[in-house]
Amino acid sequence: MNEHVKNVTPETTDLSRRSFLVGTAATGLVLGYAGVPGIDHALAAAPAHFEPSVWYSIAPDGLVTVTCGKADMGQHVASTMAQIVAEELGASWKDMRVQLASNDPKFNDPVLGAQITGGSWSTMMNFDAMSRAGAAGRMALTEAAAATMGVPAGELVVGNSVISHSKSKKSMSFAEVVKSGKATKTFTPDELKAIKLKSPEQYTMIGVSVPQLDIPSKTNGTAKYGIDVMLPGMVYGKVVTPPVRYGATVKSVDDSAAKKVPGFIKAVTLDDKTGTTTGWVVAVANTYANARKAADALKIEYDGGPNAKLSSESLLTEAKRLQGLSDSGQFFVKDGDPNAAFGTAAKVLEAEYTTNINIHAPMEPMNATAEFKGDILHIHTGNQFATRSGAIAAGAAGIDPKYVVMHQMWLGGGFGRRLDADMTVPAVQAAKSVGKPVKVIYSRENDMTMDFSRPLTYQKVKAGMDGDGKLVALSHDVVSAWPTQRWGIPDFLSPSVDKKGPLDAFTVNGADFFYTVPNHYVRAIKNEMAHNATPSGQLRSVAPGWTFWAIESMIDEIAHATGKDPALFRVELLDGKGKNDGGAQRLRNTLLAAMGLAGYGTLKLPKGEGMGVACVSSQERATASWTACVAHVAVAPSGEVKVKKLTVATDVGTQVNPDGIRAQVEGAALWGMSLALFEKATLKDGGIEQTNFDSYTPLRMSQLPEVAVNVIANGEKATGVGEPAVTVVAPAIGNAVFNAVGARVRGLPITAEAVKAAMKA
Amino acid sequence: MPNLNINGRNMSVEAANDTPLLWVIREQLQMTGTKFGCGAGLCGACTVHLNGEAVRSCQTSVADAVGKKITTIEGLSAKGDHPLQKAWIAEQVPQCGYCQSGQIMQAAALLSKNSNPTKDEVVAHMDGNLCRCMTYSRIQKAIMRAATEMRTASATGNERRAT
Incomplete structure (x- = not known):
């Protein structure tokens, strides 16, 4: 039998979503609340009154569907939220389902007051809210069951989705209670706050490696990502991006050749008043293959704009110039007087550390589908910052953000890339122009050259030691583009210590470490040239990805210069005095755990091999997961570095899903290694030179080292795990290379050439 | 109109012979389990089987797939239980x-x-x-x-x- 498949796009039967959406029947029990009092609603006002059906619903068949307001990019956060709810609710794991939230403000993060996923914040900031939502559900169900059974609610026990009364041997399943229609109790924020939650020894679900709910759909092709969205009557857009990353304008578009491409509809030149894109054109056609052909056939003339001559070298030169000025930047940390202390120090060390531009390159290229239906603009895409991205889409459409509905999808990788909204702009303007829904898909080349990249950074660190080799002064200048300032949201900026106006703390976080150094300053210096030429974004771990590269390399350099063991020198500095009390001890313990696990100082290594340590308080001082790494490397005479093993210990306080944490920590550590050794992007003539995975080369399976992960769960509050391990690996590798062959490399990525040159030096 | 044998079904599709198989599978046949990653055969996200051999469907034209058995993730097993x-x-x-x-x-x-x-x-x-x-x-x-x-x-x- 031969079936004929026409070249049209009928409405899809979205099986994976449907199976997740089971259980949202109107008769279901719905629970949720508008957020706890005292939280900071940074962006959007939380609903003023209690709204039902926020975090989860229970259907008459007993299935519990949790709505996740966080973007799920592979960290299984939806599953984690469900796990926290299930713990207090007393639901069986097999009854749990998840769905992804729209951008309705009622799904805003209860702490952040917006829909944003990043910072390794999700678990720590939602643990309490999900716990209370779960507990409230259990109480409502129990009350209803007690009334039906005619027994006191206090005598009922809840577990495995069943409410039972041992004396009378009566029991009711959640399904039966919901079907009875008697579970109607609602909770005010104050009542929710008053609920006594379980203590950790009562946990039966938190701390258990239950299977992640999204994984089966990711083994059979049914999980739906933004790129998989199909709308009736939809057409496709392929963007044509200029050779200059930012600042170019389109002078003319000749579509005469494109018109010969079958299915070509229109070339739309973007008029982006949000400033997210510059000089972009979208070729729209009936299929993506035709849109690509048409895009290739367009002849576009550009004005390269003010950044067209810039290169990585010019950005670095400018960074050095800015650092040299005494009045540059703003102070992030200012303790004591380092400059005076350098004058009396017995020994002073100075070093410069750099990182190159890095590209997110998630496996799913950027894409978005836009559809105007009546007054409403619908955007279908996987996005990490629905609150802002909806507003950008609205800006591209020229409408009020309240008319934008963001339909969240599974993210084929986020890593911070999908905090941005650029992909919505061509989709919106093309859809508006052709009067049809349009799905825009970036080519990998568009995706790489138009990334909101990790910026090129330049750091200068100066250290002063007294006669005993004690570190008494440290100054640290950090020069970079300011990725978070680019968002234009004042709440994400931080006041400077010297009151010179707000600074972007997401360029210096980590530099406010937990070592005790009496005279310490950190200066955040914005590289305006880099900021304009390479609009930067938040790349997995953000600032601690470069600040700890500098700090943890410098601490090692100081130890070697003063004849101390670098690991033990760190232990000395982590004395827990003053403001460092608590955090310093946790970090010290984590470092010792990693050292023990790796055999640091006990394992005899052959010539050319070495171990190096680093320890970090990523992501931010207030939200740290205490993480340490011992890297074991072998360095060839050519300078080539082979990582034999990464041993990572991390103190996360409380583990929700131990297996999930291990997956995240391992992935993060390998990201750190990939950034340390394999990933480098460069700017030339205003454009990013690397366009695909042949020239931008993340770690592959053949480069995989042994990775040992030790998770410390000491009962403190749950912290984040998606990012911290990224930040600890590069300095650990750099320090290991030095211990192996005496070569100190101060620029990332660490290349064989740089190691070889440093070996000779 | 090329005829394709995909996951055991014979189908004729409307696509030029040089169209990458990937886009025909995803858009016309609406089997979106096969993914677009790089468009250059560098990442493997679009891998399908042609007569049992793993190939990159972004680098395989529809014409090259004619007369061969195409298997996608949707067709690897009947119930996702390979x-x-x-x-x-x-x-x-x-x-x-x-x-x-x-x-x-x-x-x-x-x-x-x-x-x-x-x-x-x-x-x-x-x-x-x-x-x-x-x-x-x-x-x-x-x-x-x-x-x-x-x-x-x-x-x-x-x-x-x-x-």
Whole structure:
């Protein structure tokens, strides 16, 4: 039998979503609340009154569907939220389902007051809210069951989705209670706050490696990502991006050749008043293959704009110039007087550390589908910052953000890339122009050259030691583009210590470490040239990805210069005095755990091999997961570095899903290694030179080292795990290379050439 | 109008002969389990089978696929229970999951010929498939687990035949 498949796009039967959406029947029990009092609603006002059906619903068949307001990019956060709810609710794991939230403000993060996923914040900031939502559900169900059974609610026990009364041997399943229609109790924020939650020894679900709910759909092709969205009557857009990353304008578009491409509809030149894109054109056609052909056939003339001559070298030169000025930047940390202390120090060390531009390159290229239906603009895409991205889409459409509905999808990788909204702009303007829904898909080349990249950074660190080799002064200048300032949201900026106006703390976080150094300053210096030429974004771990590269390399350099063991020198500095009390001890313990696990100082290594340590308080001082790494490397005479093993210990306080944490920590550590050794992007003539995975080369399976992960769960509050391990690996590798062959490399990525040159030096 | 045999069904599609198979599978046939990653054969996200061989569907034209048996992730097993798919769940391999259809299809081509691969053989066979979440160690474990299951199943089958 031969079936004929026409070249049209009928409405899809979205099986994976449907199976997740089971259980949202109107008769279901719905629970949720508008957020706890005292939280900071940074962006959007939380609903003023209690709204039902926020975090989860229970259907008459007993299935519990949790709505996740966080973007799920592979960290299984939806599953984690469900796990926290299930713990207090007393639901069986097999009854749990998840769905992804729209951008309705009622799904805003209860702490952040917006829909944003990043910072390794999700678990720590939602643990309490999900716990209370779960507990409230259990109480409502129990009350209803007690009334039906005619027994006191206090005598009922809840577990495995069943409410039972041992004396009378009566029991009711959640399904039966919901079907009875008697579970109607609602909770005010104050009542929710008053609920006594379980203590950790009562946990039966938190701390258990239950299977992640999204994984089966990711083994059979049914999980739906933004790129998989199909709308009736939809057409496709392929963007044509200029050779200059930012600042170019389109002078003319000749579509005469494109018109010969079958299915070509229109070339739309973007008029982006949000400033997210510059000089972009979208070729729209009936299929993506035709849109690509048409895009290739367009002849576009550009004005390269003010950044067209810039290169990585010019950005670095400018960074050095800015650092040299005494009045540059703003102070992030200012303790004591380092400059005076350098004058009396017995020994002073100075070093410069750099990182190159890095590209997110998630496996799913950027894409978005836009559809105007009546007054409403619908955007279908996987996005990490629905609150802002909806507003950008609205800006591209020229409408009020309240008319934008963001339909969240599974993210084929986020890593911070999908905090941005650029992909919505061509989709919106093309859809508006052709009067049809349009799905825009970036080519990998568009995706790489138009990334909101990790910026090129330049750091200068100066250290002063007294006669005993004690570190008494440290100054640290950090020069970079300011990725978070680019968002234009004042709440994400931080006041400077010297009151010179707000600074972007997401360029210096980590530099406010937990070592005790009496005279310490950190200066955040914005590289305006880099900021304009390479609009930067938040790349997995953000600032601690470069600040700890500098700090943890410098601490090692100081130890070697003063004849101390670098690991033990760190232990000395982590004395827990003053403001460092608590955090310093946790970090010290984590470092010792990693050292023990790796055999640091006990394992005899052959010539050319070495171990190096680093320890970090990523992501931010207030939200740290205490993480340490011992890297074991072998360095060839050519300078080539082979990582034999990464041993990572991390103190996360409380583990929700131990297996999930291990997956995240391992992935993060390998990201750190990939950034340390394999990933480098460069700017030339205003454009990013690397366009695909042949020239931008993340770690592959053949480069995989042994990775040992030790998770410390000491009962403190749950912290984040998606990012911290990224930040600890590069300095650990750099320090290991030095211990192996005496070569100190101060620029990332660490290349064989740089190691070889440093070996000779 | 090229005729394709895909997951056991014969279909004629409206596409120029030089259209990459990937886009025909995804857009016309609406089988979106096969993913677009790089468009240049560098990442493996679009891997499907042509007559049992793993190929990059972004680098395979519709014309090249005519007359061959095309298998996508949707057609690898009837119920998503190929030993590799079961192993992928048992080892909790996927993170974002976007590359995993391609990983599974690439691995399936290996195990169909060699159900007892060494670690080096696995690495050599899988090295063209990028995973940006870096789930490589779990991918390796899952392939070994599936291989063991396939060998056990086949040994059991042989015994049955022998008796």
